[in-house]
Amino acid sequence: MADARDFFDPFWEDTSSEPVLKHHEENSKGKSEVSYSMPAWHEPPPSYETAPDSYDAPVFHEISSSKHARIISKPTVYALKPIGTSVLTIEGKGTIAVKSKATESVEFLVKTEGTLYPMLALKITKSEVVFSKKDGDDEETILKHIEVRAGGNLVTSAIAPSEGLVYWLSIDRSNRILRYGKHYISKRLTFAEVRLDDQTEVASLAPDARVAEGEWLEKLTYIETNEDGMPGSEPRIFRLPVTVDLPPLVVPNDMVSLRELDLATVTTSANLPEACQRLYQNVAGKGVALESSGFKDLALAIDKSVTTAGYWGHSKLKTKCNDPNNITDEEFQYKYLRVTIGLNLGNSPGIPYVMEVWPPGHKSVIHDHGDACAVIRVLSGKIQCTWYDALISGTDPNPLGPPVQLQKDQITWLGKNQYQVHALENTQKETCVTLQCYQFPKGDNVHVEKFRYIDVTKKTKEPFKPNSDCTFEEFCGYMEWEWKNKKPYPVQPTKKS
Numbered sequence: 001m002a003d004a005r006d007f008f009d010p011f012w013e014d015t016s017s018e019p020v021l022k023h024h025e026e027n028s029k030g031k032s033e034v035s036y037s038m039p040a041w042h043e044p045p046p047s048y049e050t051a052p053d054s055y056d057a058p059v060f061h062e063i064s065s066s067k068h069a070r071i072i073s074k075p076t077v078y079a080l081k082p083i084g085t086s087v088l089t090i091e092g093k094g095t096i097a098v099k100s101k102a103t104e105s106v107e108f109l110v111k112t113e114g115t116l117y118p119m120l121a122l123k124i125t126k127s128e129v130v131f132s133k134k135d136g137d138d139e140e141t142i143l144k145h146i147e148v149r150a151g152g153n154l155v156t157s158a159i160a161p162s163e164g165l166v167y168w169l170s171i172d173r174s175n176r177i178l179r180y181g182k183h184y185i186s187k188r189l190t191f192a193e194v195r196l197d198d199q200t201e202v203a204s205l206a207p208d209a210r211v212a213e214g215e216w217l218e219k220l221t222y223i224e225t226n227e228d229g230m231p232g233s234e235p236r237i238f239r240l241p242v243t244v245d246l247p248p249l250v251v252p253n254d255m256v257s258l259r260e261l262d263l264a265t266v267t268t269s270a271n272l273p274e275a276c277q278r279l280y281q282n283v284a285g286k287g288v289a290l291e292s293s294g295f296k297d298l299a300l301a302i303d304k305s306v307t308t309a310g311y312w313g314h315s316k317l318k319t320k321c322n323d324p325n326n327i328t329d330e331e332f333q334y335k336y337l338r339v340t341i342g343l344n345l346g347n348s349p350g351i352p353y354v355m356e357v358w359p360p361g362h363k364s365v366i367h368d369h370g371d372a373c374a375v376i377r378v379l380s381g382k383i384q385c386t387w388y389d390a391l392i393s394g395t396d397p398n399p400l401g402p403p404v405q406l407q408k409d410q411i412t413w414l415g416k417n418q419y420q421v422h423a424l425e426n427t428q429k430e431t432c433v434t435l436q437c438y439q440f441p442k443g444d445n446v447h448v449e450k451f452r453y454i455d456v457t458k459k460t461k462e463p464f465k466p467n468s469d470c471t472f473e474e475f476c477g478y479m480e481w482e483w484k485n486k487k488p489y490p491v492q493p494t495k496k497s
C-alpha cells in the first residue's frame, strides 16, 4: 500500500508495504477576422512545476535523426481563416480541450498571429498519436514523444460514447513541454508528452542554440481543431498548461516541511479550488471528531452496531439490499451507511456533509461526484482510496495507480478535474467512519445533482442520487442506546425508513 506522503505522484510508487501517514506526529487578441472566445469550462488546472517526474520507464517512439529529416508530402491545406478558431490567453502557454465523438481522428493546430507557419500539430487517429511542427506546406518535422501511461486507450475510440470524449493538448513554453491527454485535464491523465529540449536534433545543440530552437513555441496563440477531417467544435481554453498535479493529501499550513514543499508530497488548502478551501476550513478543526459528539464511545458503538446481526446499523445495511431476505455477500459488501449532517444548502449533490460508515470489507462502486468538489476526512479507522480515469459505459475504468490508505484525521480532496472518479474500500478489521463534504465549484451553473457509477454487473454508467439513511442526531441516538443497553435498538429500520 502506498504511503500518503508519497503523493508527489503516488500512482507510480511501490505498494509492497502499508505504512500510513503520521504526518501530524512527525513534523508536525484577437484579429478582426476571427471570433475569439475563452469560455470558462472548468477552473484552471492547478499547476506548479516542481520535482522531476517519476514515471515508469517510458516508451520512446521512432524519430528522425536530423532536423527535417522526415518530410511529409504536401499536408492538409489549412485555411488562413480557420473555422472555429480560439486563442490562448497567454502566448505559448495553456491547455486546449475538445469534447468529440470522432471515431477516425481528432486534430489540434496551433499557430502564431499573422502567419501560418510555424504551426504545431497534434493528430490523434485510430492507430497513432503524432506531434509535429509544420514549417511550410511541404515541410513537416515529427516531434518525438513518450507515452507516459500504461493503461487506457491512447488513440481515438472506434465507438465514442454518446456524450463524447474529452481530448486535450497542453502547451507549456516555460518548460518546453507539450502534453496530450484524454478525459479529465490532469497530469495523471496525460497519455503522451513531447520534451522539445530532448528532441534529437535539439539535444546536441549548444545551450543558446537550443533556446533559439524552441522560440517558435513561445508565440503560439491561434487554435483550430478538426474532427474526422472536418472542422471541429470550438475548443475550450484554460489559462495554464498541465504541469504537476496537486497531491491528494491536504495538511494544515503549519505542518508543511521544506522537504514536503520541495517534493510536493502534500498540499495545503490554499492551493485547492475555492470550493474545497471552504469545505476544508469547515471540517479540518479538532472539534470535528466522533469523540466530541458527547458520547466518547461512539466509534466503538458504531463498530458494534454495523457488525452485529440484529443491531440497528447492521439491519439498516440489510434494508439497502434489493431483497433484504435474500442477501448475497457480493451485494452486501457494497453497502455502507450515509448519515447526513445538516441540511441541503442547494450547492452540492445532496446534503453537503455526510458521515459514511464502512464496516470491515465493505466498499463503494467506482463513481464520480457529479463534477462537484469535495474533501473527505477520516474520523475513525482507515479507508483505502483508488482513483480512476473515467466512467464510460461498456468499459472498465482504469486505475490511475495503486490504492492509497488514509487513516484517522487525514484529509483528501477532489475537484472537477482532479481525483473526480474513485472507489473507497475498508480493507481493515475495524469499522471506518469518514466525513464526506461536497460543494459545486465556482462557475458550475449546471449542478449535476447525481453521482454516476459503473454498474458492476451491467457495466453501464448509471446515476445515483445521494441519499440519507438517517440524520446525525438520530444515528447518535441509536448508537448510544445500543451501547448502553448492550442490545439492539428496539425499533428496527425498515426498507423505507
Ligand SMILES: [Fe+2]
Pocket (backbone or CB within 6 Å): 367, 368, 369, 422
Ligand atoms: Fe466518493
